[in-house]
Amino acid sequence: MSGANVKPTLTGESRSSARPGRIVRLTVNGRTHEVTLPAHRTLLEALRDLGYVDVKNGCEKGDCGACAVLLDGKVVNSCLVLAWQAEGAAITTNAGLGTVDRPHPIQEAFADAGAVQCGYCTPGMVLAAKALLDENPNPSEAEIREAISGNLCRCTGYGQIVEAVRLAAQRLREKAPTKQGGEKR
Amino acid sequence: MTLPAFELVQPRSLRDAIDALAAAPGMEPIAGGTSLLVDLRGARVKAETLLDLGRIDELRGITIDSHELVIGAMATIADVLKNPAVAEHAPLLVEACRLFASPLVRNRATIGGNLAYASPAADAAPPLLALDAVVELRSVRGRRQVALAEFFKGVRKTARKPDELLVGIHIPRAVPGTLSAYRKLGLRKADSISVASVATRVVVDMAGRCQAARIALGAVAPVPLRVAKAEAALTRHGLTVEAAADAAKLAAEATSPIDDVRGTAAYRRRVTETLVKRALLELVEKGGDGR
Incomplete structure (x- = not known):
């Protein structure tokens, strides 16, 4: 799943007020997105803003694992990865494993x-x-x-x-x- | 909650990283980020610019030669757990890494970051102290090595100068007769911060004499520390049940713990004695008592 129309804003921060950032290429579940993000945006925030709301925001401390994604096959807390750091990696969310019709x-x-x-x-x-x-x-x-x-x-x-x-x-x-x-x- | 805004510099080589740091020594290095990002979010740490070490492949390697094991600062805890040379020459570190945070954190957190961030509860510190580890620091001024026991200066304070990067950890190869044991007390079995942790290592000779002893403690003082008096109790009296009890008492006396959400100072002192005793009794069982 991706490209949803609804874009919940996890951070509640007005994007225009943030530092301009740079264009980051994120490859999520095989699909590549180009988004402009400031350096302090976490991968969790970036993914949810892209519509990957299967990535959940739990504790934002690396304690709960609700925001887990696979980064080049390794499971990590996306709240503790900066979006810039995920550039070039294969990012997999739960929705990337299967769908309701064709579950993993x-x-x-x-x-x-x-x-x-x-x-x-x-x-x-x-x-x-x-x-x-x-x-x-x-x-x-x-x-x-x-x-x-x-x-x-x-x-x-x-x-x-x-x-x-x-x-x-x-x-x-x-x-x-x-x-x-x-x-x- | 969003992180406070910062700039992020992402060099691809160590050379570029130390050049960048020389030009702007106020930059905060970010390794795995599993502590730093949490503390930035909680406003316990402030940083204008982070220096991301994550793209520097040359800091990731783990190598062994005829006299030492060298762990690159950016090797993750998961990398350490999978490495056969670490398993052979630093099993004590492996034991600690198995209980380090959670699998998700272990895939990001690094050995170098854990030491350089200098939390009193850094779980890699006690085993590395007990293994006589030396950290290597690099800057445009050159390289230098600092014994880990001299590296920690206080809570979040180390001997690292602002223009230096911790690039690797050197551990002497294990010698025959080495025995080690680790104990960690957390508030749950996994995914926990240490209330107290203990790493012990001895070298026993053919006659069963205790040639060298190392006892290192975590989370019970402003810095992870070795307890020389407790170590001396073992080298003087041998690896016996009685010496283990004496050493455990001396170790507890050497602590200067605090009260916090995970436990009181008095509790930490008591469990230190128990953890040291249990670790040493494991060593006695493994090969002490004049085998």
Whole structure:
């Protein structure tokens, strides 16, 4: 998803009053945007202003993981990355993994396992799970809990989320049975 | 909440970075940004211009040679966790990095940034102190090395001059007979700031004698520190259960903690003793007592 008409202004700051900034090229979910941004604009703010509102603003301190994105495949807090620093990187948000019609197996597993309550932490959880499963297709429960330890959920006891990641791992392994790397470390 | 406005300079080489810093020594270097951006947002730190070190590839490497391991200042905590040379020569650092913040933060936060930012609770500091690490500083004036134990000068204060950049951390190769153990107390198991942390390392010879001992503490004084008196208790009396208890008491006495949201000074002093004792008992179990 992108290019939404509604552009919620996260910062509440009048763009004209800010320093002029420079043109930054951001590649989000495979699509490239050219936007003029001041140096102090975070990637979180830039993404939401571009319409990627699946990236949630939680704590703005790097504590909660609601603003998680993949930056060249690595899961990071977008509130702690400046937009200028993300130039040239492949930025992936939850919406870049799949859509409602064609969900990613991880997203499907979150729905099937009942891992979504209010949904605010879900995009970040899904991305933390994606980063984990890309490196470790068959994680133990402890490894799953470790991988989502920077993503806070205030609704659940994490049980269903852990189950969703386990289920997603199993389904992804079944989908790609010939692919090597299914071995535990 | 939006960050206060600042300029951002993004050099692509170390040469350009130290030239820029020489021209404007008031610039605040930004490494991973996981502490600095939070503090800028909270107005605990002010900066007109940030010097972004994120595009300088030459600061990212981790290398090993015949006498030392060198970790580039911009190596992330995640890079350190994945590196086999670090695992072999500085397992104590690996242990601490496993408990460092969260996976998301570990993908951005850097070893150099963690030291140069000089938080009393910097989790990379106690293990690196216990590993006899030396930091390398560079400026247009040249390069110099400073023992990490001499580097921390106070809360957010270091021996780094305004025109210098911390470019790397040098750690001697591990010698045979080295044992180490780490303990961190946070308010939760992961994604937490240390209430207190302890890094211990000893070198035990063939006869089981304790040839060298290092005990370093985090979050219990204005700076991460080594406790020489506690170390001496081990080298004098050997790596025994009794010496471990003595060293733990001496370590707790050497702290000067504060009360804050994570714990009181009195609590920190008590848990320091417990954490040091537990770490040292792990070492005793691993190979002390005149094996």
